[in-house]
Amino acid sequence: MLFNSYEFIFVFLPITIGVFFALGKLQQKSWAIGWLVMVSLFFYGWWDYRYVPLLCCSIVVNYLVGRKLEKYREKSWLILGIIFNVLLLGYYKYTDFFLTTCNEICGEEFFSMLHIVLPLGISFFTFTQTAYLVDAYRGEARNFSFLTYCEFVTIFPHLIAGPIINHKTMIPQFVAEETFKINNRNLALGITIFAMGLAKKVLIADRIAPWVNEIFNHADKLSFLQAWLGAIGYTFQLYFDFSGYSEMAIGLGLMINLRLPLNFNSPYQARNIIDFWRRWHMTLGEWVKNYLYIPMGGNRCGELKKMRNLFASMLIIGIWHGAGWNFVLWGALHGVYLMINHGWRKLNLKLPVFISWGGTFLCVVVAWVLFRANSVGNAWQVLLSMSDVYNFGVVPKDHMWAILGMGLVLAIAPHPIAVIEKYKFPSWQWSVLTIILFVAGVMYITVDSPFLYFQF
Numbered sequence: 001m002l003f004n005s006y007e008f009i010f011v012f013l014p015i016t017i018g019v020f021f022a023l024g025k026l027q028q029k030s031w032a033i034g035w036l037v038m039v040s041l042f043f044y045g046w047w048d049y050r051y052v053p054l055l056c057c058s059i060v061v062n063y064l065v066g067r068k069l070e071k072y073r074e075k076s077w078l079i080l081g082i083i084f085n086v087l088l089l090g091y092y093k094y095t096d097f098f099l100t101t102c103n104e105i106c107g108e109e110f111f112s113m114l115h116i117v118l119p120l121g122i123s124f125f126t127f128t129q130t131a132y133l134v135d136a137y138r139g140e141a142r143n144f145s146f147l148t149y150c151e152f153v154t155i156f157p158h159l160i161a162g163p164i165i166n167h168k169t170m171i172p173q174f175v176a177e178e179t180f181k182i183n184n185r186n187l188a189l190g191i192t193i194f195a196m197g198l199a200k201k202v203l204i205a206d207r208i209a210p211w212v213n214e215i216f217n218h219a220d221k222l223s224f225l226q227a228w229l230g231a232i233g234y235t236f237q238l239y240f241d242f243s244g245y246s247e248m249a250i251g252l253g254l255m256i257n258l259r260l261p262l263n264f265n266s267p268y269q270a271r272n273i274i275d276f277w278r279r280w281h282m283t284l285g286e287w288v289k290n291y292l293y294i295p296m297g298g299n300r301c302g303e304l305k306k307m308r309n310l311f312a313s314m315l316i317i318g319i320w321h322g323a324g325w326n327f328v329l330w331g332a333l334h335g336v337y338l339m340i341n342h343g344w345r346k347l348n349l350k351l352p353v354f355i356s357w358g359g360t361f362l363c364v365v366v367a368w369v370l371f372r373a374n375s376v377g378n379a380w381q382v383l384l385s386m387s388d389v390y391n392f393g394v395v396p397k398d399h400m401w402a403i404l405g406m407g408l409v410l411a412i413a414p415h416p417i418a419v420i421e422k423y424k425f426p427s428w429q430w431s432v433l434t435i436i437l438f439v440a441g442v443m444y445i446t447v448d449s450p451f452l453y454f455q456f
Helices: 006-025 029-045 049-072 075-106 122-138 146-154 167-175 184-217 224-255 273-279 282-293 303-321 325-347 353-372 376-386 397-412 416-420 428-443
Strands: none
Touching: 006 029, 006 224, 029 049, 029 146, 049 075, 049 122, 049 146, 075 122, 122 146, 122 167, 122 282, 146 167, 184 224, 184 397, 184 416, 184 428, 224 353, 224 376, 224 397, 224 416, 273 282, 273 325, 273 353, 282 303, 303 325, 325 353, 325 376, 353 376
């Protein structure tokens, strides 16, 4: 089920919220939590009910291992839990990629493809639970009940594509008394943020998608301007699509008094790559820092090992995003970017703002070509066209103006959630704006427009 669908907005959501608060009013906290777990599993099963048992199996195994870690804090249990999660994710996400790579190296079809369908959201619920296991081993996480743990993993706003949530910050919210009572400010604020995210998705990202797809589908026939239009267009499409989803998730969480973490903070205003990764997919960045980079040694073991840890962390981020060499190269390229950025800081030289911002944005756009392309060869063709100034070409003027307008907004506008949280809610001014955004968004919902990060 998609957030940007009529059945979700007009059927699933009002019934879910209405029953949740009705049970809360009756002082039935366990029933209210159980209701959220049940509807979240229904929400997940709407895509393919056959993968609900897989999700439940993952939950049960991680919960049981986590309880052992909470009680005994033995490293062997942590290793067992991590191995289970890695094998589960590896089988579904990377088996066909591994077999394909082996066939390409051997030059023959030694292995038949299994054509495994990637379960929706498996990367997110696997990372979420792995972080819980590590926190339990560190003595930083403790469950109230199996039911609250199920809610932690399955709660529908974040289940499919994040943001990645943290056990120790979310579990207390699930059992707090105020969570089960209607909060007019949270409800109004949540609806406004949801409407903003919906508008980002259907009014901007979905409008950019057709001509971006057309450009990347003809990578071997692009002019200089067409290649740049496709690269920058995808840069904006991905942002509006994924940040739109994240804001819809945050808004949905607020409607039931849950504060999900911010996932974006105006990333295209970053003036260096380090700053970019503090603003882009922030919950993934935090996860990698806390559960990979720091445990590997972080910056505590000298400059050379720090660079190694940076590169390895970004390589893992690339592999996490997809089973393809283009994602591996995308992660590696960002790893190189970060190594250069940290090295530059050692020189203590400052560049003019326009150059530092422009250079960062250029590096990000180039890397997104690898991320979007269907293959490494496809990406190479686009990048060659982006450097071919002798084949300048022409592009539709309305596309150019759209790109310039979006670029200007993203370069100077403050983060919307940070702005609106400063205002009083509910108010008639924000109600009018919310209605306009919501109605416009609903009017332009397409029949089948999944979020881009569903594929990860």
